[in-house]
Amino acid sequence: MAITVRMILDQKGRAVVTAPAGTPIAEMASILHQNRIGAVVIVSADNKIAGIFTERDLVGAIAKHGAATLTTPVSQEMTEKVYRCEEGTTVNELMQVMTERHFRHVPVETEGRLSGIISIGDAVKSRIREVEQEAEHIKSYIAG
Template identity: 30%
Template structure:
């Protein structure tokens, strides 16, 4: 089975971060520049939260707050679940489905080593299934 580490090896290793005191506007500008839907919030080298486009919409826009004046710490998700690189992608999918997350940081001991999205997982599962189908076709046809 494919592990989180396998998945991380096959995707860009960029992890985009902001500080808790950065404005939400600056975080959104970074998300726009990098065409991403989440930034991780790092304080003194530690992962303390994450900010998604959904957080912005629900916690700022709907409450008529200013993104230029609101620090990331006021709207970021602070209960951040994570996964270890040796876990299988099915473990990620189960955790993300159960907790309704779209993004999951990957931590090796206390070190941030990557980030996986639900899209990354779906792509990996499809690739695994496609490989299995091809192997079965070869077996059946005697090749």
């Protein structure tokens, strides 16, 4: 049985750090740092995904505009075209997309609303667990 995004979220939780589009970039940097995360999902008032702001976006904004970017609203520097997945997406499918498109964070959407986020670390951990379980089954089969 393939591991799905739903299975990961059921285990790790569905909490997602979010912010509105008007949040200043300096505050976004604090949010990333305080929560020890690599991405914040930018949401509209009705909890729909409006964008994503990552550590890479922060570095890029500072490199392009210097310290002046810190007072700029995150909407000016966020990634607007956000790849999303659904809870039924398999980890293997997600890892392939994340690798090909160089994403480290993918928001999960259910019925048009944000319902979680998966990081590359979450995907790798689940895949390692799956491989370890397969190895145990094989050992049991051989021993049994």
